[in-house]
Amino acid sequence: MESRSVAIVGAAETTELGRVPGLSKIQLHADAALNALEDCGLKPSDIDGVATAGEAPAGIAHYLGITPTWVDGTAVGGCSFMLHVRHAAAAINAGLCEVALVTHGESGRSRVGMDRFGGSPASLAGQYEAPYGLSGPPSMFTLGVLRYMKETGMTHEQLASVSVVQREWAALNPRSTFKDPITVDDVLNSRMIAYPFRLLQCCLVTDGGGALILVSKERARDFPTKPVYLLGTGESVETPMISQMEDMTTSRAFRVAGSTAFAEAGITHDDVDHVMIYDAFAHLPIYGLEDLGFVGRGEAGAFIEARNTAPGGPLPVNTNGGGLSYMHSGMYGMYALQESVRQMRGTAPAQVPDAKISVCHGVGGMFMASGTIIMTNEE
Amino acid sequence: MADDDYKGPVPVPTPETQDFWDGAKRGELRLQRCGEDDCDDVIFPARSFCPGCGSRSVTNFTASGKGKLYSYVINHRPPPGFGPEPHAIAIVELDEGPRMMTNIIDCEQTPEALVLDMPVEVAFTPITDEISLPKFRPAGG
Numbered sequence: 301m302e303s304r305s306v307a308i309v310g311a312a313e314t315t316e317l318g319r320v321p322g323l324s325k326i327q328l329h330a331d332a333a334l335n336a337l338e339d340c341g342l343k344p345s346d347i348d349g350v351a352t353a354g355e356a357p358a359g360i361a362h363y364l365g366i367t368p369t370w371v372d373g374t375a376v377g378g379c380s381f382m383l384h385v386r387h388a389a390a391a392i393n394a395g396l397c398e399v400a401l402v403t404h405g406e407s408g409r410s411r412v413g414m415d416r417f418g419g420s421p422a423s424l425a426g427q428y429e430a431p432y433g434l435s436g437p438p439s440m441f442t443l444g445v446l447r448y449m450k451e452t453g454m455t456h457e458q459l460a461s462v463s464v465v466q467r468e469w470a471a472l473n474p475r476s477t478f479k480d481p482i483t484v485d486d487v488l489n490s491r492m493i494a495y496p497f498r499l500l501q502c503c504l505v506t507d508g509g510g511a512l513i514l515v516s517k518e519r520a521r522d523f524p525t526k527p528v529y530l531l532g533t534g535e536s537v538e539t540p541m542i543s544q545m546e547d548m549t550t551s552r553a554f555r556v557a558g559s560t561a562f563a564e565a566g567i568t569h570d571d572v573d574h575v576m577i578y579d580a581f582a583h584l585p586i587y588g589l590e591d592l593g594f595v596g597r598g599e600a601g602a603f604i605e606a607r608n609t610a611p612g613g614p615l616p617v618n619t620n621g622g623g624l625s626y627m628h629s630g631m632y633g634m635y636a637l638q639e640s641v642r643q644m645r646g647t648a649p650a651q652v653p654d655a656k657i658s659v660c661h662g663v664g665g666m667f668m669a670s671g672t673i674i675m676t677n678e679e
Numbered sequence: 680m681a682d683d684d685y686k687g688p689v690p691v692p693t694p695e696t697q698d699f700w701d702g703a704k705r706g707e708l709r710l711q712r713c714g715e716d717d718c719d720d721v722i723f724p725a726r727s728f729c730p731g732c733g734s735r736s737v738t739n740f741t742a743s744g745k746g747k748l749y750s751y752v753i754n755h756r757p758p759p760g761f762g763p764e765p766h767a768i769a770i771v772e773l774d775e776g777p778r779m780m781t782n783i784i785d786c787e788q789t790p791e792a793l794v795l796d797m798p799v800e801v802a803f804t805p806i807t808d809e810i811s812l813p814k815f816r817p818a819g820g
Binding site for chain 2: 430433
C-alpha cells in the first residue's frame with residue numbers, strides 16, 4: 301500500500317458499552333455502523349465495501365441494506381479488523397470499492413445472539429490440546445509466560461505493573477468500565493485464575509461494537525471529519541495451537557506484522573507518539589513492545605514498571621485503559637483502532653498532546669494472528 | 680482399562696493422526712521424521728508431509744518419551760469433568776525437539792514442585808478403550 305493513499309473518515313463505537321443486554325450481536329454491529337455513518341455524514345447506500353468478523357459479511361451487508369462490490373470476511377480473531385483495514389486499503393487502491401465499512405459487534409457479556417464456542421474433537425487442537433483441562437483463553441494465552449520470566453528475569457511485580465498503569469489511563473476515560481486506582485499489591489492479591497495470572501491481569505468481558513469507514517485520500521477531503529491516514533500496515537499468522545508456537549516467549553506473527561507495517565510507513569520507533577497493543581492479558585503489552593521493536597528482548601517489564609508507558613511518560617500505551625480496564629467484548633482489536641483514530645483526530649479523553657503518529661497492534665486467537673496499522677493525521 | 684472418571688473432550692483421530700493414537704494405546708509416543716537427507720526435521724502434530732521442506736517422504740517412529748518442562752499455568756478454574764482442584768496445563772519440550780501440551784502427573788500441582796526444565800517422561804492415561812492421553816511425570820521418580 302502507498303502510504304497515506306487511504307484514510308479513515310468515519311469511526312465510532314456503539315452508543316453504549318459494557319453491559320448491553322438489549323442488543324444482539326448483529327445489532328451491536330449495526331449500532332456501531334450507524335454511528336460511524338453519522339460521524340461522517342453518510343447513509344448505508346453510500347457504502348460499497350463491507351468487511352467484518354464474527355458475522356458473515358453477507359449478513360452485515362443485508363442487515364444494513366448495502367449492495368457491496370467488495371467484501372472481506374477474514375476471521376482471525378480479535379485482530380481481524382486490523383486486517384480488514386489493510387485489505388480495505390488495498391481494495392480501494394485497486395478500485396474494487398470506494399467507501400469501505402468495517403464492523404464489529406459482540407455480546408461478550410450478555411451473550412445475546414452469540415454462537416457456541418469450541419472446535420471439533422477431530423481438529424488438531426481438539427486432539428492435542430482440548431483434553432488437558434483448558435478453561436479458555438485465561439488458561440491458554442498465558443502458557444508461555446513462566447518460560448518468558450525464566451528466560452528474561454521479569455518479575456511478578458513487573459507483570460502486575462501493566463494492569464496498574466493501564467488503570468491510570470482508564471481513570472482518565474469516562475467510558476471505561478473500571479476507573480478506581482489499583483496497586484501492584486492489589487493485582488498480586490487478586491483471585492488466582494491460572495498461575496501466574498490473577499484476576500486483575502485478565503481482560504474484562506463486556507458487550508459492545510465499533511465501526512470504521514475508509515475512502516481514498518482524494519475523497520477524504522470531502523468529509524467533515526479530520527482524515528486519519530494509513531501510513532503503514534502489516535499482517536501475519538502463526539498457529540491456531542498455542543502449544544505449537546515456534547517460541548512461546550515471542551510472537552512470530554507480531555514480528556512479521558509489525559516490521560512490515562514499519563517498513564511500509566518508512567518511520568523509526570522514535571517517530572511514534574502513541575501506541576495501542578491489544579491487551580487481552582497483562583503479558584501482551586510486554587510481548588508487543590519487544591516484538592514491535594520499541595524495547596529490547598527482556599526489557600519491557602522494567603520499561604512499563606518505570607512508568608514509560610504511563611500518563612506523562614514518553615511512550616503512551618493503551619490510553620483508553622485497554623482490554624484490562626476499558627472494555628473487552630472478545631475481539632478487542634476494533635476498540636484499539638478506535639482509540640488510535642481518536643488520538644489522531646485529537647478527540648481522545650486522555651489525549652496525547654500533538655500526537656502525529658499512532659501504532660495500533662492487534663493479536664488474534666492466542667498468538668494465532670496479528671495485524672498492525674500505523675496511522676497519521678498529517679497528509 | 681479406560682478411566683471411567685474422565686469427563687473431558689475425547690480426541691477423534693484423523694487418517695493422518697491415527698498412527699499417533701494407535702501408538703498411544705500401546706504405550707508408545709509416536710512422532711514423524713522427514714525422509715529427506717538434507718532436512719531430517721521431526722514433525723508434530725502428525726501430517727503426511729514435512730512442513731519444513733514440503734517433502735511427502737515422512738516416516739513414523741517411536742520417540743524416547745523423554746523431555747523437559749518448558750512452561751505451564753496452574754488452572755484454578757478447572758472445566759467441568761476435571762475435578763475441583765487446580766491443575767497444571769503444561770508444555771513439554773521433547774528430547775526430539777517438538778513441544779506438546781500435556782498434564783504433569785505424580786507431582787504436586789504447585790509452583791514449588793513444578794520447576795521449569797525439570798526432566799519428565801511420558802506416561803499414558805487411557806480415557807476410553809481407544810484413546811490414551813500422553814501425560815508426563817517427573818523422570819526417574
